[in-house]
Amino acid sequence: MLFRFVVETLCQISKSDFQEPVMKSIISGLHLKFAEKTWNETFQLVRRCMDKPKDESKPCQPLARSLERLQEVVTVSSMNTMRSRLEMIAKQQGMGFHITEATCYLTADLFYLEVVLLPCGGAKEVKVAPHGGFPVPSESLLQPLRSKHFAEFSGKLAGLYTQYNIPGDNESKLKLFASLQCLGKDLQQISHLQRLPKDSDPQADMINNGRIGCLIAGKEDSPMKIQFFIPPTDGMKTSDLQMTDTEMVVQAAQVTVGASDVTHMLQMASVIPQPPQLDAHGYPVFLTLSEAPHEALPACFLLKLQPAIPMMLSFVKKLSHITDVAIPDVDLQWAPLPKLLMRRSRANSNGETLDEQDIIFTVPLPGGVMHSYILPGDAWEVPALRGTVVDSVPFTHPARVPALLDLLRHQCAINTLLRSCITSQCAGTDSACDLHFEVLPESETSFSVTFHRPDADSLAVLLVNVSGLHQITCTLFGAGIGDASLDEYLSTVMKRFMSIPVTLRTLYSKLEKITPAPLSPSRPATTEAENDHSAPSSTAVNDTNGALTTLSQSAAVPECSFSVSGSSVDKSELSELLPEINTSPAVNPYPFDPVGVYSHWMTNSGQLSELI
Template sequence: MLLTFPNRAPFLTYIWFTASVVRFAQEKTLCEVSITERHLHRSEMKAKSRISDLHLKFAERSWNDTFQLVRRCMEKSRDESKPCEPLVRSLERLQEEFNVSSMNTMRSRLEMIAKQQGMGFHVTEATCYLTADLFYLEVVLLPCGGVEEVKVAPQGGSPTSSESLLQLLRLKNFADFSMKLAGLFTQYNIPGDNEIKLKLFTSLQSLGRDFQQISNLLRASRVPKDFDPQMDTINHGRIGCLIAGKEDCPLTIQFYIAPTDVKQTDSQIMGMKADVHAAQVAVGVSDVTHNLQMASVIPQPPQLDPQGYPVFLPLNEVLNETLPACFLLKLRPAVPMIMSFVNKLSQITDVTIPDVDLQWAPLPKLLSRGPPSPNSHGETLDEQDTIFTVPLPGGVMHSYILPGAAWEAPTQIATVMDSVPFTHPAHVPAILDLLRHQCVINTLLRSCVTSQCASPGSVCDLHFEILPESDTSFSVTFHPPDTDSLTVLLVNISDSHQITCRLFGAGTCDPSVDEYISSVMKRCMSVPVTLRTLYRKLEEIASAPLSPSHLATTEAEDDQSAPSSTTVTDTNSALTELPQGAAVPEDSFSVSGSACYAMSVANSELPPEINTSPPVNPYPFTPVGVFSH
C-alpha cells in the first residue's frame, strides 16, 4: 500500500530522478573500469612481449655487457652535469652485485667512487688516477682485479704509499674506502680560486713542518711527569702529542685524556674516540683577511725560552701573505666552553669569534647532552633543578642536584666549540692550555651529570648539591656522617694541572684531609668517587676517640670561632655550626626521602687562592707578532 503524502507526484519524481542518476553513474563507472581493464591488459601484454623480446635478445649477454650499456646511456644524457638519476642508481646497484674479479670491473668501481666524491678519473694501462685540485690518488691494478699499490700525492709533492687505503681496496671494502676518500677530499678542500688554494696549501704545509720541529725539540728537552709517557705528553706537552700528518690523514694534536681513561693507540686516536680530545690542523675561509706564514717562523737552530716555550719569529720577519683565511684547530670531540674562556681564546689569537654562530646554554646542560645511556635517569624539579642519581661500586647510590637558577649565571653560560681559529703557531700552546683547563672542569662536572644512573624510584644513600662559585670553582654541600650539620667541599680548578679541595664545617681542622682529598680527585677525576672517599674518611674521624689534648684544642678553636659563626637550627632542633657568610635557605627540600640543604660559600669564606675578582690572565699572549707563550 502506498503511503499518501501531500504533493505526492513531485516526491515520486524526485525519487525516480535520484535513482536514475545513481544508476547512470554506476553504469558509467563500470564502463570506464571495463575500458581501463582492457587497456591495461593490452599494455601488460605489450610489456610482456617487449620484456620477452629483451630477454631473448640479451639472454646470452653478461652482466658486464649490461653494465656497459647503462654507462653508454649515461654518456648520452642531455645534461652532462646532471646525469639521469635512475641510470645512476641502476649503475650503482649493478656495481654492488658485481664480483670484482677483473681489471675492468675494478676500474669501473673506482670510477664510480671518484664521481660520487666529485673527483676526476683517468686511466693509463694498469693505473687509475682519482684527481682533485690539490691532490690525486694513484691506484696500480693487477690483471685479476686486485690492487698492487695505492699512492697519495699532494699538489707539487711526490706520491707516498697509503697502507690504509691499500688494505681497504684489497679487502674490497668499497664503502669504507669511499668514506676515507671523502675525508681526504675534505682535508684538501680549501676554498678559493686556484691561486688562493695554492697559497693556503703552502701556508698550511709550512705550519705543519713548524709543528714537527717544535714537537721534536720539546720531546728532546722535556722531563716526563707521568708514569705513562704518552699520557704525559698529551696532558702536559706544550703542543700535546703530535700525530704527523700524512698525505691520507691531517695533522692531529692530542691534547687531553682523562687519567682514568685507558691508553689509546694511534689508529684508535685517529678515530676520535670520545674520551680522547684531539684537534685536526686545517685552514678555513674567513671574512677578515689575516697575515699567514708562507715559510717557517722558527729560528735556526730551534730554541726554548726560560719557561720552556718554543721561540718564534714575528711574521714580518718571514715570508707571509695577506689572505682571506685563518688556521683552524678542529676539535674532536667538540668542547663546551664557558663565556670567559671563549673571550680568552679571542685574546690569545687576536681573531674574533663571531657570537652570531654561538648558541649559549648553562654548562651542565651542555655536558648532559648526547645519547643517554639505557640506565641513565634525571629528574627535574621546578622545571629548573635537575637531580642525577649515580651508582657506585658496593651498591652505594649518590644523588646530585644542580640548581638551575645558579647555573644560569653569566659566568656559567657556555657554548660548544668545534673549532678554534688562529694565525700563528705561537698561539697554539696557550690555546691548548685553555682547552685542557676547560676539559678538566668538564670532566669533573660530567662525572655527576652523565654517569650511569639508577632507575626511577631508587633509594639514594647520600645526597649532594653542586653550586658554582666562580668560573673555575664549584662547591658540593652534603651531610657528614653521624651529624645533622652541613659540610661544604670547595673544589677549585686554577688551571689544568692544579686542583685543590677545601673542607668547611666538617668538625676537623686537619689540613692533611684537604691534601688527601685533592690528591684523590686529581687521580680519579671523578666527583662521586672523591666524595665516597671523603665520606669514609669522615666516618673514620668521627669514630676515632679524641685525646684530651686534641679535645681541648677543639674546644678552644670552637670558642674562638663562635663569634664569627652562624647558628642554624635544623628540623631536629640540633644546633649546627656553619662558616660565617654561608647562605642557608629557610626551608629544606626533600630529595628521595632525605634532606638536602641548598648552601653556597660566601666570598668572605673562600680561601686565599680562590679569588672571585677578575683574575690575572693565566694565558699570556702577544696579539700582534707573537714571539713566545
Template sequence: MEAKSEGGPVSMKKTKTLMSDLKSKYADKSWNETFQLVRRCMEKTKGEGRVCEPIAQCLQKINEALNVCSLTAMVSRLEMIAKQRGLGSHMSPTETVCYLTADLFYIEVVLLRGGRVEDVRVAHHGEAPVSSPSLLQLLRMKKFQEFSLKLDDLASFYIISGDSDVKIKIYSCLRHLETDLFKISHLPRSLRESDLHVDLIMNGRIGNVQPGKEGTPMTVEYYISPSDVLSRSSTGEVSVGQVALVTAGSSGASHRLQRESLISSPPQVDSFGFPVFQPLTESCSESLPATFLLKLQPPLPMLIPFIDKMGKITDGVIAEKPQQVEPLPHLLMKTSATLNAKISWTHGAQFTVPLPDSEYHSYVFPGAVWGRESWKGALVHTVPFTHPGHVPALLDLLRHQSAINVLLASCFSDHSQLTDAGLLCDLRCEVLPESDHCLSVTFSLDDHIHLAVLQVTVVDSHQMSCRLLMPDFVDHKLDDYISRVLMRCMSIPITMRAIRRKLAGRTTRPEPAADPESSAAMESDVISGVSHDPAEDESEASPAGSCVMSVSDHVNTDAVADHSPCASLGVYSHWVTSGLPAELL
C-alpha cells in the first residue's frame, strides 16, 4: 500500500516533467513541423483500420489554426475535409489537382502555387466535370467549414446501400427519370395565371422544374402562396415557394426502375394531353433495391388520408408509416417558422390576428374537435415513387395539402401578448373541422345575437367554394364573391374582413328567391367591393387560346392540354377504378 501511495505522486511528477520536456523540445518548432509530426502519427494508425480520435481532433485543431498559404497546407486541409465526410482523396501525377471521390461523384480542385484555387469541378459518374462557382468561391474565401457542409449535402442526396455497381445503376435510372420529367414539363398547356412564373409553379404538370447544377439534384417548385408571391416581388428572390428535390434512395424491397426514357421524342399524348409511356419491360427496366424520391423542402405536414392516397397513386410504394400523428393545426404550429415555440396545444389554441386599419380578429381552435382521425397528420420529408407518371398526381396532392395548410396557418399569429392582454377584438371566430377537406368559421353578427357560419371546402389547390350560412339569408352571388376573395388571398382573416364589409353595407336581408333588381344591385355591390380592396381584386382570366409553350425541340405542339391530374396515363389506366376521390380522376 505504501509503495502504491508513493508511486502515485512520483508518476504524476514524471508525467509533468515529460510534458515540460516536450514543450521545451518543440517550443522553437514551426506550426508546419508540428503539423507534419501529427500527420506521421496518423499514418501509423492506418494499419489498425481506424484513426485515433484524439490525434484526429488534434490534427483538425492544428489545421484550423494554420493560415492556408501554401500548396501543401491547402492539400492537407482538403484531405482532412474528405476524411471527415467519408470521401476518398488523392493528388494528380502533376500534383496540381486534388481529387475528392465518392461512388457516384468526384470533385476536382485545381490548385496553383501558394495554395490558391484556380477551379473546382463536380463530376457525376459517367459525366464530364462541370465547374462549380459556389464551391470555388468558398475555397477562395477559405470558408472551409461551409465547403465541408456542401460536400456533406452532395453526398446525402444519394444515400443508397449496396456496392458501386448497384449505385451506378440506380444513378443511371435517376438520370432517365429526369429526362422524362423534363419532357412532361415541356408539353403545351393552357395559361391560367397572368404571372408566368406563378402559373408554371401552380399549374404546370411538374411545377417549375430546374435541372441539377453544381452537384445538386433536379428541383421542382410545386406551390407558392400569395404572400410568398408578394415576398418574391419585394425581395427579388428567384424561388420562395415549396420545393421538392428529385433524388433516389434505398428501399427494403426491390422495385422496377427505368433504364431508358419511357416517353418517345416527340412525345405522344392521350386525349387529356398527358404523355403515353412505354411499358416497363425487361428490356427497358431493372429490378433494384431503391425508389425515386421527392425530398420536400421544407417538410410538409400532411393529413393521414392524403398520405394513404399517395400510396395508392404509387401502387403501394410508400414510406414508413408515421409513428406519431397529431391534429393538423398543432402540427402546423410546431413547424411554423414565425410562431413562438412556447405556444401549447393542451386544449387547443387561440390567436389574435392584427389586420390593417387597427382591426383585430380572434381565432380559436378547440383541441377536442380537431382530434378526429380524418384531421390528424404527420410531417412528410420524402415521397417515394417508381415511375415518372406518378409525379403529376403526387404534386397535385402536395399542392392540395399546401392549400389547406396555408388557409389554417393564416389564422395563426405570434402576437400572444395581445391575447393575454384581453384586447377587444373586432371579430371573434371559432375554426372547426367538418368533413374531409372542409372546415367552418363560426362568428357573431353585428347584432351580437345571431351567429353566422362560413363553410370552406378545399376541393383542390385550384378550386375552393365558400358558403355563408346566416338566419333567413341565402345569397349565392355573395357566396361566389367570397370564394373568389379566398382564392385570391388564401387568407381566412382577410376573407372575414371582406365579409364584414359586405354585411355592414347590407340594409335588408334578401329572401332566398331575390327579385331581379335586388340581385342586380348586389352584383353591382360585389363588383364595387372588389375594386376598392387590392387584396380582393380579381385578375382578368387568360384567353382560352392562351398557351404556354416550351422552346424545346421535343414538344408535341399538336394538342393543347387541359389541366388535369396524371391519372389518365394509359400505363396506369387502373387508377380510374382504384377508389381515388373524384378530384384525382
C-alpha cells in the first residue's frame, strides 16, 4: 500500500514537471499521510522496487526521474545519502555500482572508480583503476565530491567514461586499449627528441613548432592530449585590439581510438627501434606495422580535435592522403569557409546581411580607429574554397602524426587570419568607419585585401599568401608602389600578430608617409606604363603556389609615381619587430593546381582598372 502510493505520487510529480505549487501540495500530502516514515526509508523502498521491475525492458522512467530530482534537493549529510547519490550518478553514466562497507565502486568495462566515504557522508578518497592496473588517487574527482558539487563530478565522470569507451567486444576492447598505450609511449619518445627552438617563448615554441606539439601524457583519470597551435600572444594583446571574438584558444587534440567500418592493422608494441635512429629531418626511423607485432582490428586511432576545425575541401583530402584512411563524409556539411568561421564566432547571428550573403564586420582598433571588412559571399562560394567542420582525424601509425599536425596548423593559420576581421560587431546604416576593406579569395591558400589608399585617389591590393604556419608573405600592389622592403616588413608584421587589421593599420601608417619619388626598378611594369600611356603592358606575377598569372595594366597610370619615404623600410626596424622570424621566401609544402590570381579585377578589355 505504501509503495503504491509512493509510486503514484512520484509519477504525478514527474508529470507536473515539478511545478512549485503542485509539488508542494503533493509533498505535503505525502508527508502528512506517512509522517512516521523517513525519506531515507522511502528512497530505499523505491530503489528496491526499481531494481526488480515487472518488465525489465521497460523501466519506469517517470519514477527514475522523480527519484533523481528528489535526491538532488536532499542534503547529503550521511553515508547512506552519499551512496544513493553516487548510485544515481553511476546509472546515469551507464556504469555499475557496488558497495563494500564504506567504499563504493563505480564500474565499467575498462576501469573502475573507488570512492571511500566518511560517516558524515563526505568523501575521504577517490581512486581510478584502469583495466589490469592498480588504483591511483584522483584529486580532480575528489574535490567536487568533497565540495558536494555533484554536477561537476558527474561531468568529469562522463569525460572519464568517454576516455575508456572503446568500441567492440571485451576481447577487442582489451586489444585496442593495449594498442592505444603503445601508441602513447611512441608519441612520448618523439616528443622527447632534441630540436632547435624557433620561438623565444618555450611554451608557444613547443606548441607551434614541436614535432608533435606539446604532448600532455595520459593518466588514469585524464586522456592523452596534444596541443599543437596557439595564436601569438606577445606584442599587441587581444584586449588592446578590443576584439572580443578572437579568443586565444589553444588548439588541441585528444588521442583515442574509434570504431571503423574497415579493418586496420594497429600496433601491439613500439614501432620505434631501440636505440632510436633519426632521419635527415630529425624524425625517428619507424618500423612498418608488418615489421612489428600488430593486430587487425575494426578500429583506428583518432585525433579528436578540441575545438573542431573548419577545413577546406583540399585540406580534408590531404588529411586522407597522409593517413591512407578516409575521413567519413556522411555527416559533413559543406559551406564557404567564412560562413563556417562566422558560425563559430560568438554572437555572430546578429549580423546585418547584404543580399543575404555579404556581411560587413566592424573592427575597433586603438586610437578610436574603426575598420570595416566585407567578405563577398559570391566570391567565397567557389567549390574549391568550400569547407566543413572536422572534429576528428583517423590514422593508424604514429609516423603520420607530425605531418597531420603540420597540415592542421596550416589550416589554423588561415582561419586565424580570416577570423581577425570577422567579429560579432556588424556594420549598420549608422555605423561610421574610418577605413573600408574587401577580402577576396585568390586560391586555396591566399587571399587579397582591397582598400582605398590614404596617399592617392586610387585603390591598392595586399596579397596574402599562407603556405604554412610560418610561411606567410604579403605583397602590395598599386599604382606607383614599388618597394620590396615594404612587402618584407608587412610579412613580418602579419606573421608576428596573425591579424589582418593590425597589419593594415601598420600599412596605412607607412603609406601616409610616402612622398613623390622616382620609381624603384623592382616593379618594371609600372615604369613601362608611364613611358607608354597608349599601350597596355603585361606583368607576370608569380604567387607562392606556383600560379603564374599575367596582369594587363591600364594605360591610365598617373604621371608621377610614389615610393615609401626613404625608399625602403629600415632594416633595424624590421629586426627589432621580430628578430626570431625567418623572413626568407617560403616554399609551399602542399602544392595544388594553379588558380588564377586577380581575375575578378580584370575588365573586358583586359585592364586592371580598379587599381588605378
